[in-house]
Amino acid sequence: MKTLFSEENSVQAVLDRLGQCEDPRVKEVITALVSHLHGFIKDVEPTMDEWFRGIDFLTRTGQKCDDVRQEYILLSDILGVSMLCESINNRKPTGATEATVQGPWHAEGSPERALGENMCDDGVGEPCWVEGRVTDVDGNPIPGAKLDIWQTNAEGDYQVSSHDQPEGNQRAIFRTDDQGRYYFAATLPVSYAVPTDGPVGELLNSMGRHAMRPAHMHFMISAPGYDGLTTHLFVDGDPYLDSDAVFGVRDSLIVQFASADPASASSRNLPAEHVQVAFDFVLTKAG
Amino acid sequence: MKTLFSEENSVQAVLDRLGQCEDPRVKEVITALVSHLHGFIKDVEPTMDEWFRGIDFLTRTGQKCDDVRQEYILLSDILGVSMLCESINNRKPTGATEATVQGPWHAEGSPERALGENMCDDGVGEPCWVEGRVTDVDGNPIPGAKLDIWQTNAEGDYQVSSHDQPEGNQRAIFRTDDQGRYYFAATLPVSYAVPTDGPVGELLNSMGRHAMRPAHMHFMISAPGYDGLTTHLFVDGDPYLDSDAVFGVRDSLIVQFASADPASASSRNLPAEHVQVAFDFVLTKAG
Numbered sequence: 001m002k003t004l005f006s007e008e009n010s011v012q013a014v015l016d017r018l019g020q021c022e023d024p025r026v027k028e029v030i031t032a033l034v035s036h037l038h039g040f041i042k043d044v045e046p047t048m049d050e051w052f053r054g055i056d057f058l059t060r061t062g063q064k065c066d067d068v069r070q071e072y073i074l075l076s077d078i079l080g081v082s083m084l085c086e087s088i089n090n091r092k093p094t095g096a097t098e099a100t101v102q103g104p105w106h107a108e109g110s111p112e113r114a115l116g117e118n119m120c121d122d123g124v125g126e127p128c129w130v131e132g133r134v135t136d137v138d139g140n141p142i143p144g145a146k147l148d149i150w151q152t153n154a155e156g157d158y159q160v161s162s163h164d165q166p167e168g169n170q171r172a173i174f175r176t177d178d179q180g181r182y183y184f185a186a187t188l189p190v191s192y193a194v195p196t197d198g199p200v201g202e203l204l205n206s207m208g209r210h211a212m213r214p215a216h217m218h219f220m221i222s223a224p225g226y227d228g229l230t231t232h233l234f235v236d237g238d239p240y241l242d243s244d245a246v247f248g249v250r251d252s253l254i255v256q257f258a259s260a261d262p263a264s265a266s267s268r269n270l271p272a273e274h275v276q277v278a279f280d281f282v283l284t285k286a287g
Numbered sequence: 288m289k290t291l292f293s294e295e296n297s298v299q300a301v302l303d304r305l306g307q308c309e310d311p312r313v314k315e316v317i318t319a320l321v322s323h324l325h326g327f328i329k330d331v332e333p334t335m336d337e338w339f340r341g342i343d344f345l346t347r348t349g350q351k352c353d354d355v356r357q358e359y360i361l362l363s364d365i366l367g368v369s370m371l372c373e374s375i376n377n378r379k380p381t382g383a384t385e386a387t388v389q390g391p392w393h394a395e396g397s398p399e400r401a402l403g404e405n406m407c408d409d410g411v412g413e414p415c416w417v418e419g420r421v422t423d424v425d426g427n428p429i430p431g432a433k434l435d436i437w438q439t440n441a442e443g444d445y446q447v448s449s450h451d452q453p454e455g456n457q458r459a460i461f462r463t464d465d466q467g468r469y470y471f472a473a474t475l476p477v478s479y480a481v482p483t484d485g486p487v488g489e490l491l492n493s494m495g496r497h498a499m500r501p502a503h504m505h506f507m508i509s510a511p512g513y514d515g516l517t518t519h520l521f522v523d524g525d526p527y528l529d530s531d532a533v534f535g536v537r538d539s540l541i542v543q544f545a546s547a548d549p550a551s552a553s554s555r556n557l558p559a560e561h562v563q564v565a566f567d568f569v570l571t572k573a574g
Contacts, residue, residue, distance in 0.1 A: 062349010
């Protein structure tokens with residue numbers, strides 16, 4: 001006879017049922033899940049009404065998802081789970097660029113642009129020059145590295161989630177030159193709110209938290225023989241750096257977007273007044 | 288400056304954000320949730336692919352829900368969470384009838400039937416007589432107690448979830464007489480499978496678990512001045528008593544459905560060959 005369920009032995013009663021589980025990873029995950037889930041329930045002792053509100057929240061979170069909106073990723077993000085998983089999967093040696101969350105707004109098939117081109121197609125926003133190198137941890141340049149870059153428009157909206165932007169706006173794929181250099185024009189990133197019209201917005205509100213993300217530009221960098229790197233560059237001085245709704249900020253990714261020398265404007269095909277940022281991405285060799 | 292997120296201090300980084308939370312219960316629940324959720328992630332160290340499979344599972348579980356089907360309650364059930372919450376909310380003194388899970392198939396507005404009537408309207412199944420009393424813990428009868436009763440038909444389907452049964456089939460509301468007695472005709476409960484055509488079915492399968500519930504009849508009993516009681520009676524001898532997919536079985540709720548004396552058949556308006564069960568429900572005084 002297996003263990004009958006009781007409040008005291010609830011975890012064991014559930015785990016006793018894994019005797020026919022053939023996948024050791026499933027067994028490992030479920031064992032940890034049941035232990036922590038029952039631990040949570042025992043800590044908070046929900047009323048049946050609270051239990052049902054939890055069921056309802058989880059249900060509505062699933063039902064808010066569609067082809068573009070992913071409310072469960074957002075929930076994972078605002079509880080620090082996405083960032084924790086990213087951290088676990090991207091433990092980097094000293095000197096390598098740190099990773100941060102990918103977020104839900106990356107899209108495949110961004111336009112390939114030549115080095116020096118502008119990824120802002122709608123002409124709105126504070127002009128910005130971005131440059132640097134992609135290297136290995138010893139500082140050797142990585143030619144031909146692919147940089148898949150995306151950010152919001154000046155209104156704080158990603159092109160993939162809004163209908164009124166030109167296709168491919170603020171999205172680009174660049175490739176480093178033979179000295180591992182990359183350079184392109186864009187606009188200064190702006191801070192914006194994650195979507196708050198769903199269950200996750202209600203949760204943020206009930207926790208007394210805002211929904212803002214500090215201004216940032218997304219980079220997904222890949223090169224043969226190296227580990228892929230998914231990260232952001234954050235704008236130093238942003239008021240939300242210490243309260244990013246999705247916990248993506250790392251000190252090493254906060255960079256100065258400073259006023260550029262007007263003399264550089266013509267070669268960059270930018271107005272005299274623009275900002276610039278320089279950052280070198282350091283990749284680790286693939287395991 | 289608040290704590291910046293890192294793998295080591297991930298819990299604190301999230302909890303630091305609760306400074307503006309005005310609801311102490313929300314603060315308590317989120318604190319426990321984040322601690323256990325991050326503990327789970329740190330124990331299993333999911334790959335990003337596993338993380339996304341988790342996101343996808345949670346999303347599909349929400350999207351499987353509709354007006355009748357509640358896949359998240361089912362998930363809560365098969366992980367022992369529903370039964371744990373019921374246990375926490377229904378700690379009973381010795382002698383009181385134990386509670387078990389309500390399950391998703393209760394419906395309001397079941398037909399009021401007179402004592403002795405048959406709640407099986409489709410005439411299919413092994414005839415069964417059910418009788419007993421509703422009392423307080425000192426054995427005093429509770430007249431006028433309401434018994435809201437439901438079970439599956441002989442095929443293992445609840446009327447509320449199937450379209451081919453008469454409205455109200457295998458559902459009834461009875462009220463105890465002035466001596467606290469109840470008695471009615473029905474059919475012997477049968478074991479059945481919880482729904483397996485959704486994400487929860489996939490999960491049961493990957494855990495090597497079956498989806499069966501041992502045969503049982505649901506009771507929701509209420510009387511003014513007493514705590515409500517939601518419970519089952521289980522059929523002794525059922526092969527799934529020690530492996531109920533939703534962990535609802537308690538020793539004290541397993542009862543003998545035995546062959547009845549054929550001489551009792553006419554007064555019960557049942558065939559000579561039928562089974563019978565007797566059970567007294569003991570309610571606790573409302574707090």
